[in-house]
Amino acid sequence: xxxxxxxxxxxxxxxxxxxxxxxxxxxxxxxxxxxxxxxxxxxxxxxxxxxxxxxxxxxxxxxxxxxxxxxxxxxxxxxxxxxxxxxxxxxxxxxxxxxxxxxxxxxxxxxxxxxxxxxxxxxxxxxxxxxxxxxxxxxxxxxxxxxxxxxxxxxxxxxxxxxxxxxxxxxxxxxxxxxxxxxxxxxxxxxxxxxxxxxxxxxxxxxxxxxxxxxxxxxxxxxxxxxxxxxxxxxxxxxxxxxxxxxxxxxxxxxxxxxxxxx
Amino acid sequence: xxxxxxxxxxxxxxxxxxxxxxxxxxxxxxxxxxxxxxxxxxxxxxxxxxxxxxxxxxxxxxxxxxxxxxxxxxxxxxxxxxxxxxxxxxxxxxxxxxxxxxxxxxxxxxxxxxxxxxxxxxxxxxxxxxxxxxxxxxxxxxxxxxxxxxxxxxxxxxxxxxxxxxxxxxxxxxxxxxxxxxxxxxxxxxxxxxxxxxxxxxxxxxxxxxxxxxxxxxxxxxxxxxxxxxxxxxxxxxxxxxxxxxxxxxxxxxxxxxxxxxxxxxxxxxxxxxxxxxxxxxxxxxx
Numbered sequence: 001x002x003x004x005x006x007x008x009x010x011x012x013x014x015x016x017x018x019x020x021x022x023x024x025x026x027x028x029x030x031x032x033x034x035x036x037x038x039x040x041x042x043x044x045x046x047x048x049x050x051x052x053x054x055x056x057x058x059x060x061x062x063x064x065x066x067x068x069x070x071x072x073x074x075x076x077x078x079x080x081x082x083x084x085x086x087x088x089x090x091x092x093x094x095x096x097x098x099x100x101x102x103x104x105x106x107x108x109x110x111x112x113x114x115x116x117x118x119x120x121x122x123x124x125x126x127x128x129x130x131x132x133x134x135x136x137x138x139x140x141x142x143x144x145x146x147x148x149x150x151x152x153x154x155x156x157x158x159x160x161x162x163x164x165x166x167x168x169x170x171x172x173x174x175x176x177x178x179x180x181x182x183x184x185x186x187x188x189x190x191x192x193x194x195x196x197x198x199x200x201x202x203x204x205x206x207x208x209x210x211x212x213x214x215x216x217x218x219x220x221x222x223x224x225x226x227x228x229x230x231x232x233x234x235x236x237x238x239x240x241x242x243x244x245x246x247x248x249x250x251x252x253x254x255x256x257x258x259x260x261x262x263x
Numbered sequence: 264x265x266x267x268x269x270x271x272x273x274x275x276x277x278x279x280x281x282x283x284x285x286x287x288x289x290x291x292x293x294x295x296x297x298x299x300x301x302x303x304x305x306x307x308x309x310x311x312x313x314x315x316x317x318x319x320x321x322x323x324x325x326x327x328x329x330x331x332x333x334x335x336x337x338x339x340x341x342x343x344x345x346x347x348x349x350x351x352x353x354x355x356x357x358x359x360x361x362x363x364x365x366x367x368x369x370x371x372x373x374x375x376x377x378x379x380x381x382x383x384x385x386x387x388x389x390x391x392x393x394x395x396x397x398x399x400x401x402x403x404x405x406x407x408x409x410x411x412x413x414x415x416x417x418x419x420x421x422x423x424x425x426x427x428x429x430x431x432x433x434x435x436x437x438x439x440x441x442x443x444x445x446x447x448x449x450x451x452x453x454x455x456x457x458x459x460x461x462x463x464x465x466x467x468x469x470x471x472x473x474x475x476x477x478x479x480x481x482x483x484x485x486x487x488x489x490x491x492x493x494x495x496x497x498x499x500x501x502x503x504x505x506x507x508x509x510x511x512x513x514x515x516x517x518x519x520x521x522x523x524x525x526x527x528x529x530x531x532x533x534x535x536x537x538x539x540x541x542x543x544x545x546x547x548x549x550x
Contacts, residue, residue, distance in 0.1 A: 133452075135449040173472070
């Protein structure tokens with residue numbers, strides 16, 4: 001696969017020409033119907049969620065959406081969700097659990113929104129609640145990181161049975177710029193930080209953080225979305241064929257394993 | 264009933280028992296610290312005697328060991344999982360060295376200390392984070408120790424009391440430290456689903472990945488007066504939004520006002536409050 005350095009991949013992951021959440025929903029699912037609002041405060045347009053068919057199977061789809069043009073990007077806060085976005089996502093996941101629908105998440109965010117209102121409404125609490133509830137949500141969850149996987153804001157939709165990354169997606173605890181400015185007081189060293197942070201799909205796979213990498217080779221062709229569709233169907237079939245307690249144990253152990261071996 | 268003292272609010276100086284306990288008087292040559300709130304120089308021994316608080320109410324930070332001796336019943340603390348240490352999972356430039364320096368300077372192996380103890384006679388698991396160790400940042404060892412604390416508590420039917428202080432996830436461990444947020448949350452959830460009690464006390468500062476995981480997952484969440492608690496850093500928010508932050512932004516009292524903590528808990532009454540809450544949830548004699 002790619003021989004690019006890490007920071008080039010970061011730039012690719014952020015580039016405005018990439019498919020966004022909506023493109024994946026259109027490409028993979030039928031009859032998507034969007035559901036709005038967290039029933040507590042507002043509807044966050046940085047996160048899109050709803051019901052749809054995956055072939056003939058009803059599913060719940062949740063996607064962080066950055067938007068395609070300048071206006072949309074402003075309105076969707078460049079895909080940086082507020083607490084109400086995470087709470088909407090959780091509401092839809094609980095609904096999926098009730099009606100035995102698998103949950104599929106598409107993640108693409110530089111991070112949870114950083115603002116006064118976000119703090120007032122408990123950004124930290126909203127993410128924490130998702131982490132807890134997703135760990136025991138009694139229905140299969142599959143997450144795909146399609147662009148940027150920015151820290152806790154991305155993890156809040158990625159506590160899943162299977163996690164995948166696009167070839168040029170990144171997944172990191174902090175942005176390379178943030179890391180460079182904290183560690184070396186110099187955000188221009190972002191490229192070095194990107195290298196150190198091991199944030200590419202290849203690195204994430206080596207660390208065991210993701211199951212597999214989705215190739216971007218035929219992105220313009222229908223095979224691209226069909227390939228993801230087949231992968232999802234296969235995973236859901238597998239996850240549905242094991243007892244749910246076993247599935248939840250596996251999910252717990254999947255995350256339990258990180259940081260056990262390095263000791 | 265002295266245990267209910269924390270509910271009692273004095274109406275005037277007299278009820279508070281006069282202005283100061285005694286005039287501040289330093290021994291010859293005793294080191295002093297200036298209180299950032301009232302600007303008085305206070306001898307260190309006086310600060311220590313008052314659980315690291317100033318008579319004006321300002322709460323200084325507290326090391327984990329100091330806090331443990333302050334909150335647990337004498338001689339009841341038994342440290343656990345101390346063999347768990349961070350490796351260097353990414354081979355991050357300079358991290359190994361940094362760890363060695365911090366270990367030598369802080370005399371601690373990691374940024375959290377866990378163990379079993381008794382508080383007010385009630386057996387409980389306890390974790391206390393250490394501000395002197397990379398500002399309590401959460402790497403794999405912190406995540407592992409906390410996870411084991413919850414797993415042990417779940418297995419033995421014990422409550423968990425946790426004191427948080429953290430700058431967030433430890434970036435030198437990259438994705439592995441991010442995963443600790445999910446790992447610890449999973450352990451908290453299992454503990455909660457077993458019907459067991461988890462009390463968090465947020466202390467200054469609790470931010471980032473720790474706020475967005477186990478710090479905010481307690482059945483009851485207390486915060487120390489004036490503690491900074493938030494997800495994103497205040498400076499970063501100011502820079503991104505170009506707005507002036509409201510007064511008291513991300514302080515414990517601000518979180519109370521917005522409904523994210525149950526109560527502010529001054530250290531002076533903290534042990535009796537923690538005892539009361541443990542007793543209410545874990546049986547024991549009524550007070």
